[in-house]
Amino acid sequence: xxxxxxxxxxxxxxxxxxxxxxxxxxxxxxxxxxxxxxxxxxxxxxxxxxxxxxxxxxxxxxxxxxxxxxxxxxxxxxxxxxxxxxxxxxxxxxxxxxxxxxxxxxxxxxxxxxx
Amino acid sequence: xxxxxxxxxxxxxxxxxxxxxxxxxxxxxxxxxxxxxxxxxxxxxxxxxxxxxxxxxxxxxxxxxxxxxxxxxxxxxxxxxxxxxxxxxxxxxxxxxxxxxxxxxxxxxxxxx
Numbered sequence: 230x231x232x233x234x235x236x237x238x239x240x241x242x243x244x245x246x247x248x249x250x251x252x253x254x255x256x257x258x259x260x261x262x263x264x265x266x267x268x269x270x271x272x273x274x275x276x277x278x279x280x281x282x283x284x285x286x287x288x289x290x291x292x293x294x295x296x297x298x299x300x301x302x303x304x305x306x307x308x309x310x311x312x313x314x315x316x317x318x319x320x321x322x323x324x325x326x327x328x329x330x331x332x333x334x335x336x337x338x339x340x341x342x343x344x
Numbered sequence: 345x346x347x348x349x350x351x352x353x354x355x356x357x358x359x360x361x362x363x364x365x366x367x368x369x370x371x372x373x374x375x376x377x378x379x380x381x382x383x384x385x386x387x388x389x390x391x392x393x394x395x396x397x398x399x400x401x402x403x404x405x406x407x408x409x410x411x412x413x414x415x416x417x418x419x420x421x422x423x424x425x426x427x428x429x430x431x432x433x434x435x436x437x438x439x440x441x442x443x444x445x446x447x448x449x450x451x452x453x454x455x456x457x
Contacts, residue, residue: 232388262444269449270449270450271348271435271437271447271448271449271450272389272435272445272447273447274444274445277443277444284443285442285443285444318387320389322389327443329376329377329394329439330377330394330396332391332394333391333445335388335389335390336388337386337387337388338387338388
């Protein structure tokens with residue numbers, strides 16, 4: 230079974246530029262999560278989708294971050310414009326459904342550096 | 345709001361020995377789940393073990409076991425017979441009514457040969 234795929238693995242941009250990350254979850258997984266992991270901290274949820282609908286985006290900085298999951302499969306997370314404090318690893322995860330006993334499977338992450 | 349605290353930023357263990365990682369959490373809920381996740385240097389996070397709060401019996405997965413103390417809001421992870429491959433960041437996480445995972449800051453475990 231293929232795991233959660235993310236691209237790119239690394240990205241370096243200047244502040245005020247735009248960047249987009251892509252995630253392809255495990256086939257059949259209805260729930261998709263985007264996390265931000267700042268160095269030295271645990272992951273923090275940015276947004277979660279159930280199929281193509283948003284379940285929770287309360288911690289997403291909506292003035293600069295946006296995310297979509299068209300057709301309920303893969304997803305993109307965009308930052309526009311980027312700030313220095315956005316430097317972090319962005320993790321995508323998926324699970325069968327939105328219940329806690331369904332294991333979340335994580336992708337390898339995208340390391341973003343904003344200069 | 346729920347919080348998860350891991351008070352040990354770093355821990356070290358000798359190969360084949362046993363180590364315990366600590367985690368405390370703050371909640372007013374009675375129904376929730378607790379998890380330990382492992383994040384090796386390659387960064388792909390994997391689930392180690394989970395515990396349902398309504399279960400009194402401590403969860404066990406091979407060399408990994410937990411000590412769940414609901415009244416004390418404590419959830420420690422014990423790794424027995426430590427192996428070099430156990431070296432990683434370990435994150436404690438809480439799932440409650442908010443419907444998603446809240447992670448602690450993690451504990452970096454080193455395993456000495």
